[in-house]
Amino acid sequence: DRQKYIRNFSIIAHIDHGKSTLADRLIEKTGLLTQREMKDQILDSMDLERERGITIKLQTTRLVYKAVDGHEYMLNLIDTPGHVDFTYEVSRSLAACEGAVLVVDATQGVEAQTLANVHLADEQGLEIVPVLNKIDLPSARPEEIIEEIEEVVGILAEDAPRISARDGINIEDVLEKIVKSIPAPNGDEDAPLKALIFDSYYDSYKGAVAYVRIVEGSVKKGDKILMMAANKRFEVTEVGVFVPGTMPLDVLSAGDVGYITASIKNVIDCRVGDTITFASRPTAKALPGYKKATSMVFCGIYPAEGESYDEVRDALEKLQLNDAALSFEPETSVALGFGFRCGFLGLLHLEIIEQRLEREFDLDIIATAPSVIYRVTTTSDEVQMIQNPSNLPDPTEIQMFEEPIVEARIIVPNEYVGNIMELCQNRRGVMLHMDYLDPRRVILHYDMPLNEVIYDFFDAIKSKTRGYGSLDYEFKEYRESDLVKMDILLNKELIDAFSMIVHRTKAESRGRQICERLKDVIPRQMFMIPIQAAIGNKIIARESISALRKDVLAKCYGGDISRKKKLLEKQKEGKKRMRQFGNVEVPQQAFLSVLKFD
Numbered sequence: 001d002r003q004k005y006i007r008n009f010s011i012i013a014h015i016d017h018g019k020s021t022l023a024d025r026l027i028e029k030t031g032l033l034t035q036r037e038m039k040d041q042i043l044d045s046m047d048l049e050r051e052r053g054i055t056i057k058l059q060t061t062r063l064v065y066k067a068v069d070g071h072e073y074m075l076n077l078i079d080t081p082g083h084v085d086f087t088y089e090v091s092r093s094l095a096a097c098e099g100a101v102l103v104v105d106a107t108q109g110v111e112a113q114t115l116a117n118v119h120l121a122d123e124q125g126l127e128i129v130p131v132l133n134k135i136d137l138p139s140a141r142p143e144e145i146i147e148e149i150e151e152v153v154g155i156l157a158e159d160a161p162r163i164s165a166r167d168g169i170n171i172e173d174v175l176e177k178i179v180k181s182i183p184a185p186n187g188d189e190d191a192p193l194k195a196l197i198f199d200s201y202y203d204s205y206k207g208a209v210a211y212v213r214i215v216e217g218s219v220k221k222g223d224k225i226l227m228m229a230a231n232k233r234f235e236v237t238e239v240g241v242f243v244p245g246t247m248p249l250d251v252l253s254a255g256d257v258g259y260i261t262a263s264i265k266n267v268i269d270c271r272v273g274d275t276i277t278f279a280s281r282p283t284a285k286a287l288p289g290y291k292k293a294t295s296m297v298f299c300g301i302y303p304a305e306g307e308s309y310d311e312v313r314d315a316l317e318k319l320q321l322n323d324a325a326l327s328f329e330p331e332t333s334v335a336l337g338f339g340f341r342c343g344f345l346g347l348l349h350l351e352i353i354e355q356r357l358e359r360e361f362d363l364d365i366i367a368t369a370p371s372v373i374y375r376v377t378t379t380s381d382e383v384q385m386i387q388n389p390s391n392l393p394d395p396t397e398i399q400m401f402e403e404p405i406v407e408a409r410i411i412v413p414n415e416y417v418g419n420i421m422e423l424c425q426n427r428r429g430v431m432l433h434m435d436y437l438d439p440r441r442v443i444l445h446y447d448m449p450l451n452e453v454i455y456d457f458f459d460a461i462k463s464k465t466r467g468y469g470s471l472d473y474e475f476k477e478y479r480e481s482d483l484v485k486m487d488i489l490l491n492k493e494l495i496d497a498f499s500m501i502v503h504r505t506k507a508e509s510r511g512r513q514i515c516e517r518l519k520d521v522i523p524r525q526m527f528m529i530p531i532q533a534a535i536g537n538k539i540i541a542r543e544s545i546s547a548l549r550k551d552v553l554a555k556c557y558g559g560d561i562s563r564k565k566k567l568l569e570k571q572k573e574g575k576k577r578m579r580q581f582g583n584v585e586v587p588q589q590a591f592l593s594v595l596k597f598d
């Protein structure tokens, strides 16, 4: 039957081990596109991704492969993100597959994200197909790395294809492995429709486009469908597959991966994780769906001067459609007015959402200091989860103040162990244990406060290991901690958007750092501006921005008209990204830039 010739798989890898390059090679080898049509890294389509070299949104594409056994196979490749922030999206895409190709760089070996991804694939019960990449490099050690995979990952890797994704060496071996090792889907084609929505996006003509894995039954244009969790009914307007653009087909059946459109205007009705079935002949039970992604990091997002609150809300709703890990609710700030408290998977996720709002929706926004969720028990025994430092009860009413702790696994070459231990200690980490992975590398296990991890910990590890260190972490527990709320005052005025919760021992140095950064990013004005960091009424750090000297201005306002015009234009341009506090103008970039430590 037809399902015998379908394979649904993802490629998983530690970042930079060659997942995107291999995906491109597979697309090329299956003859879907000609070499000329192959753009660099087809699957990483978002601009942001290309700049950062990471995969953010999942992409899906169908490959047609004529195997050695003479049969033509339909391979559905579902891309997964490779960054520690996006574990949740990885498990989402894996739920639509039967197998995963595990790419390991033969010069680097097993890394933190290799282990994390294998763990996720295991949880979904997937067949894992190991592949050794970059064998073209002289420093490749395929035999050693195979041993490492068997020992550390715990899967057989002896006959893993040794490939070069870059040079296109042994790519057919990978395709043959996919066909031979990954099980075919085997859903009942005659049962009522049961389809899993594993991603979606909004198209202004077609409405919400649902990426689906058909688990049972089949679906075609004109079918009346029911979104089981949303409890909404629609009529199917189109079904098809990704090649990687959309290509309409007559029907999608059990085992297929493709898309469904149904003039779904309200993005909320096409929720990732929901099950689609027939309205008149529903399946008995919905698929388990996804655990709700838990946001780990929160911050306020506010429209910049002159932007509309409604437009920001609209944009957030659209982004949320295919990014269920993004959460938001309205909040108000004394300094910034009406905005939203948003939840993210991590700091990178936050930055990406911020940039997408600016680029894709052309919105100027201000993001406030990110914060984790603290647990506060008041003196009246009430437990409060605090996402926003401004909502913290008065210190005299706090009985117990707890913060989230994560267990971090950091893999580094021997020579950087000292650097990393120092870094972790500075970030209040507690070492659990340290093991040798192979003679050259160790894996360090640490308990770390999440609020130390969200501020650039990943980048700090990279910079202290010349890029060789890798990190993975997961939530462990809440633990009591000596925390305080630190406020920032500009020109004696408290700016609530800058308030943050810090460990008492860190308050002074962080306060000083923030004052210094603000001093650098806030332009000088006609008057002197004091910048202060305070805990309650106590000032713990201060800086000041001196006033502009008169003669500087005089020069600008001299006779040269064109120069004056240019200056005014420049000021206008800058204005857009400024925010007025009392009579002090703060550039938008100040809000995130002050938060990078080390």
Ligand code: GDP
Pocket (backbone or CB within 6 Å): 013, 014, 015, 016, 017, 018, 019, 020, 021, 022, 053, 054, 082, 133, 134, 135, 136, 137, 163, 164, 165, 166, 167
């Ligand atoms: P991803 O982060 O796993 O998607 O990794 P990429 O596919 O973006 O590859 C990361 C880097 O490794 C890029 O600079 C690639 O050109 C390079 N690369 C990928 N595969 C190979 C390979 O087989 N040999 C060599 N020498 N470089 C490779």
Ligand code: MG
Pocket (backbone or CB within 6 Å): 019, 020, 021, 044, 053, 054, 055, 082
């Ligand atoms: Mg990639």
